[in-house]
Amino acid sequence: MKRLAGLIMLVLIIYSIYYDLSHGTLPAMSEQKEEVVSEVVENEIVEDTKIVFFEKVVGKGDTVLSIVEESLDSSIPVSIQQVVQDFEELNKGLKPEQIQYGKTYKFPDYKKVD
Secondary structure (H helix, E strand, O other): OHHHHHHHHHHHHHHHHHHHHHOOOOOOOOHHHHOOOOOOEEEEEOOOOOOEEEEEEOOOOOOHHHHHHHHHOOOOOOOHHHHHHHHHHHOOOOOHHHOOOOOEEEEEOOOOOO
8 A cells, every 4th residue: 555655656756856846836938028129228327337238138047247348248347246346336236146037237348348
């Protein structure tokens, strides 16, 4: 009897894992939200900060560093702490780990940094 209960439990666990990986357990996003188009506004300057920035809609899996590196097509010419400080200043104190998929944020533009 214990073996039968163990076998049923094992089958249930395997099916749960399969279902979670194939269908997911999070609510489905509408197709309109999944097709986020990047909107980039080049080389604007915030009046009170003098930080050159661009705006971009955050896509799935994007981070502040990946977006900044993508805009440069290379590594970042300043420290990560500087990127974090500039991002927080441009976005009214918002921490980089708080960005959300589908929303637009301002990112520092380091294309002209020596």
